[in-house]
Amino acid sequence: MSADGPMLPRLHAREHGDHPPFRYPDYKSTAARSPDQDLVSILATLSEATGPGPAWSEVSPEDADLTTNAGTGGVAIGARIIVTGRVLDAAGNGVPDTLVEIWQANAAGRYAHWRETEYDAPLDPNFLGVGQCHTDADGTYRFLTIRPGPYPWGNHHNAWRPAHIHLSLMGPSLGSRLVTQLYFDGDPMLHLDPIYCSAPPQSRHRMLAHYDHEVTEADWATGWRFDIVLAGAEATPVEQEEA
Amino acid sequence: MAGAGPGRPAPLGQTPSQTLGPFFGMLLGRPGDANMADESVAGERIRVTGVVFDGHGAPIEDGLVEVWQANSAGRYRHPVDDRDDLPLLDGFTGFGRCPTDHPTGSWSVVTLRPGQVPDGRGGLQAPHLNLVLQARGMLDPVFTRVYFDDELSNDDDLVLAGVPEQRRHTLVASRGDDVDGLATFHLDLHVQGEHETVFFDV
Numbered sequence: 001m002s003a004d005g006p007m008l009p010r011l012h013a014r015e016h017g018d019h020p021p022f023r024y025p026d027y028k029s030t031a032a033r034s035p036d037q038d039l040v041s042i043l044a045t046l047s048e049a050t051g052p053g054p055a056w057s058e059v060s061p062e063d064a065d066l067t068t069n070a071g072t073g074g075v076a077i078g079a080r081i082i083v084t085g086r087v088l089d090a091a092g093n094g095v096p097d098t099l100v101e102i103w104q105a106n107a108a109g110r111y112a113h114w115r116e117t118e119y120d121a122p123l124d125p126n127f128l129g130v131g132q133c134h135t136d137a138d139g140t141y142r143f144l145t146i147r148p149g150p151y152p153w154g155n156h157h158n159a160w161r162p163a164h165i166h167l168s169l170m171g172p173s174l175g176s177r178l179v180t181q182l183y184f185d186g187d188p189m190l191h192l193d194p195i196y197c198s199a200p201p202q203s204r205h206r207m208l209a210h211y212d213h214e215v216t217e218a219d220w221a222t223g224w225r226f227d228i229v230l231a232g233a234e235a236t237p238v239e240q241e242e243a
Numbered sequence: 244m245a246g247a248g249p250g251r252p253a254p255l256g257q258t259p260s261q262t263l264g265p266f267f268g269m270l271l272g273r274p275g276d277a278n279m280a281d282e283s284v285a286g287e288r289i290r291v292t293g294v295v296f297d298g299h300g301a302p303i304e305d306g307l308v309e310v311w312q313a314n315s316a317g318r319y320r321h322p323v324d325d326r327d328d329l330p331l332l333d334g335f336t337g338f339g340r341c342p343t344d345h346p347t348g349s350w351s352v353v354t355l356r357p358g359q360v361p362d363g364r365g366g367l368q369a370p371h372l373n374l375v376l377q378a379r380g381m382l383d384p385v386f387t388r389v390y391f392d393d394e395l396s397n398d399d400d401l402v403l404a405g406v407p408e409q410r411r412h413t414l415v416a417s418r419g420d421d422v423d424g425l426a427t428f429h430l431d432l433h434v435q436g437e438h439e440t441v442f443f444d445v
Contacts, residue, residue, distance in 0.1 A: 033378060034298075034381070047311075166263060168270075195261060
């Protein structure tokens with residue numbers, strides 16, 4: 001700490017060229033919901049070098065099995081999948097102990113949400129479609145869930161969202177905030193989806209989960225790998241307890 | 244890169260942002276998340292409210308506003324803020340979130356008036372909230388700040404000074420009538436258009 005306040009970590013700027021533009025005409029809702037003005041540069045102060053990740057991770061409980069977390073005593077219907085990977089900072093270090101929140105449609109492509117009223121697909125009383133867990137000391141997270149189904153939406157005629165899982169991460173600092181979507185490698189609908197395609201060609205493949213037979217568990221669930229790289233501050237290693 | 248292997252390309256850059264869509268409310272911004280400080284927490288409790296508008300002036304009724312702030316002593320609950328001479332307050336994380344209301348587009352948090360935090364240039368910043376706004380139709384989050392119109396220190400704030408003068412007002416909440424005994428500040432957010440809020444490249 002100095003007279004100017006605490007020592008600040010190195011901050012990695014958001015690489016805007018790797019993220020979607022605010023306005024992407026093929027995704028019609030962006031038209032009136034995208035800023036016209038340029039972003040204003042800002043001093044990197046304590047406000048930008050901190051963020052809610054560490055504090056919020058302390059208060060949020062773990063809940064990583066979406067096949068049973070509806071609490072009904074029943075089991076969700078659909079293809080069981082394990083989704084796992086590492087959360088990394090922009091320098092490639094694992095982000096330990098950080099909260100990962102996910103939400104998704106069920107196997108039929110239906111969300112358990114009051115707004116979802118137009119798509120006549122069945123709800124599954126044993127599937128809420130929400131989960132959360134913390135990364136371990138290595139930055140690894142792991143969920144057991146159901147492979148979501150694709151579903152139609154109103155963007156254009158015969159528009160379908162490819163199967164996807166929403167992920168939300170706070171990360172080490174304010175600028176590491178990330179909400180993204182996980183897609184499945186090999187899905188033939190990806191190139192038709194303006195939300196997937198809004199990410200630039202050189203970076204959109206980073207939103208693909210890849211089948212990994214080492215993650216697959218025999219007679220139980222198929223395994224998918226998905227690593228996540230955040231902007232913002234570099235991760236703080238977890239202090240190791242004395243053996 | 245650790246963990247790279249067949250079928251698992253090593254990550255070589257930031258994972259792209261995507262919209263949180265219309266269904267995040269199943270998980271993010273649940274009841275209670277917008278009440279950041281109850282009566283037991285030391286400091287002046289305030290309410291901060293506003294409406295989020297799109298470029299046509301229509302309310303954004305399916306957005307998510309997230310708040311990150313220092314406590315009333317000006318300390319962040321974060322490992323980087325190691326100023327142990329300042330207190331951390333039990334029951335106050337400094338984080339809250341509120342989905343915008345359907346159909347009015349309004350949001351509201353009850354929190355502590357934040358203290359001043361260093362600007363890293365030898366001075367102190369004016370009290371402020373850091374805001375992250377997302378919604379269906381927004382492929383990336385936008386970052387802004389909320390300052391308070393009854394704070395004289397706004398005049399000395401380096402971040403405000405870095406914003407073109409004619410747009411500074413988009414960052415300053417106005418104190419109105421108290422609600423339920425709480426000082427209440429109001430600031431609308433305009434994602435686009437004539438009154439567009441200043442968004443920072445955090």
